[in-house]
Amino acid sequence: MRRAHRAVHRALWPILAFAIALGFVMALMLRPPPDAEAPPPAKELMP
Amino acid sequence: MSAGFRAVQWNRAKLVYDGVLLAGVTLYIGTYILLSVWLDPPKDEPAAIDVRIRSFGTCAFFMLTIILSIGPLARLDRRFLPLLYNRRHFGVLTFFVALLHASFMIEWFAVQNALPSLYDELTKVSDYGKFIGFPFKALGLLALLILFVMAATSHDFWLAFLTPPVWKSLHMALYVAYGLVVMHVALGVMQYDRNPVIPVMLAGGFLCVTVLHLIAGWRERTGDLRDRLSDDGWFSVGAPLSIPDKAARIVAAPGGERIAVFRDGARIGALSNLCAHQNGPIGEGRIIDGCVTCPWHGYQYRLEDGCAPAPFTEKLATYRVRVARGLVEVDPRPLAPGTPAAIRYE
Numbered sequence: 001m002r003r004a005h006r007a008v009h010r011a012l013w014p015i016l017a018f019a020i021a022l023g024f025v026m027a028l029m030l031r032p033p034p035d036a037e038a039p040p041p042a043k044e045l046m047p
Numbered sequence: 048m049s050a051g052f053r054a055v056q057w058n059r060a061k062l063v064y065d066g067v068l069l070a071g072v073t074l075y076i077g078t079y080i081l082l083s084v085w086l087d088p089p090k091d092e093p094a095a096i097d098v099r100i101r102s103f104g105t106c107a108f109f110m111l112t113i114i115l116s117i118g119p120l121a122r123l124d125r126r127f128l129p130l131l132y133n134r135r136h137f138g139v140l141t142f143f144v145a146l147l148h149a150s151f152m153i154e155w156f157a158v159q160n161a162l163p164s165l166y167d168e169l170t171k172v173s174d175y176g177k178f179i180g181f182p183f184k185a186l187g188l189l190a191l192l193i194l195f196v197m198a199a200t201s202h203d204f205w206l207a208f209l210t211p212p213v214w215k216s217l218h219m220a221l222y223v224a225y226g227l228v229v230m231h232v233a234l235g236v237m238q239y240d241r242n243p244v245i246p247v248m249l250a251g252g253f254l255c256v257t258v259l260h261l262i263a264g265w266r267e268r269t270g271d272l273r274d275r276l277s278d279d280g281w282f283s284v285g286a287p288l289s290i291p292d293k294a295a296r297i298v299a300a301p302g303g304e305r306i307a308v309f310r311d312g313a314r315i316g317a318l319s320n321l322c323a324h325q326n327g328p329i330g331e332g333r334i335i336d337g338c339v340t341c342p343w344h345g346y347q348y349r350l351e352d353g354c355a356p357a358p359f360t361e362k363l364a365t366y367r368v369r370v371a372r373g374l375v376e377v378d379p380r381p382l383a384p385g386t387p388a389a390i391r392y393e
Contacts, residue, residue: 004212005212005215005216005219005326008216008219009219010264012219012222013222013260016222016223016226017253017257019226020225020226020229020230020253021253021257023229023230023233024229024230024233024246024249024250024253026178027178027179027230027233027234027237027238028233028237028246030178030179031179031237031238032179032238032239034241
């Protein structure tokens with residue numbers, strides 16, 4: 001890995017990791033409760 | 048290492064690697080489908096397709112997690128190096144597994160005559176402004192597109208055509224693809240399926256990749272800080288015997304590339320740490336049959352001048368070395384690739 005790659009890698013992946021961790025935690029916290037009303041028909045079609 | 052063009056340079060190691068890979072994928076998907084059908088038999092055709100969607104989807108996620116873990120694992124422990132050898136085939140197979148996952152998803156809509164719903168879901172612009180309710184399939188498709196570009200350019204032809212630095216930069220997009228896949232699952236199936244295995248799988252995979260990268264990065268950084276510049280700008284590497292025989296110590300030039308300082312008995316030579324093939328860490332390799340051998344794919348170079356033995360033509364930059372006050376020192380200014388620079392010390 002070249003120096004430039006290393007620099008980009010070191011700068012990029014912590015930001016990416018933080019964004020993913022934040023996104024994951026938010027998606028987990030904001031999940032609709034299990035007894036929520038059924039979603040509209042178009043959304044029902046979710047495999 | 049090649050002196051001519053061959054579509055795929057198959058050898059026994061690659062065949063074994065691919066065989067184990069295919070067997071592992073088949074075993075995982077087969078077990079997943081059998082267990083799912085046994086525990087909760089699908090009631091109709093869409094439910095049966097859903098099992099296939101999940102089996103291929105989770106398989107692709109685990110494969111991506113393993114691919115991203117191979118790099119740091121190989122740095123932390125040499126026993127993982129064989130995994131790195133044919134990582135590109137691993138990546139190509141991951142793309143095909145992900146492609147099948149996507150094709151089953153389309154089939155799921157098709158058997159219910161609901162393809163317009165899929166189209167609506169992907170094209171409803173207002174949903175792209177939401178967090179919960181974001182069209183998560185678009186994230187998966189974008190990740191699939193990245194995997195496609197990487198699989199399509201994985202051949203050595205593209206490596207030579209694009210040059211290793213550009214190719215390497217392009218293939219760093221795998222991190223972005225992994226992030227998209229995590230969010231594809233987090234905003235998709237995790238929202239309507241309360242099975243705790245899903246968040247555990249996502250968080251476990253993500254943490255595994257993150258922690259391994261942090262440990263490997265921390266170790267590398269500690270190594271960099273150990274290296275010292277002497278008064279006249281040469282690097283002090285340490286006593287000759289501090290360099291393991293037939294192996295190297297890697298030093299970091301200030302503002303420059305890393306240098307691999309090898310010792311072969313009483314011979315010491317310094318080469319660029321970047322293999323000419325994929326810019327692999329040549330300093331993590333060993334001297335085999337008198338040649339410095341890259342740990343990734345076995346490309347070889349002579350220690351004295353950084354040239355690959357005939358008929359191969361690859362060359363590495365070399366660096367001047369000297370032994371002063373009992374310490375090996377390296378001039379961090381690179382010489383032209385192929386310049387003889389190794390020394391013999393007594």
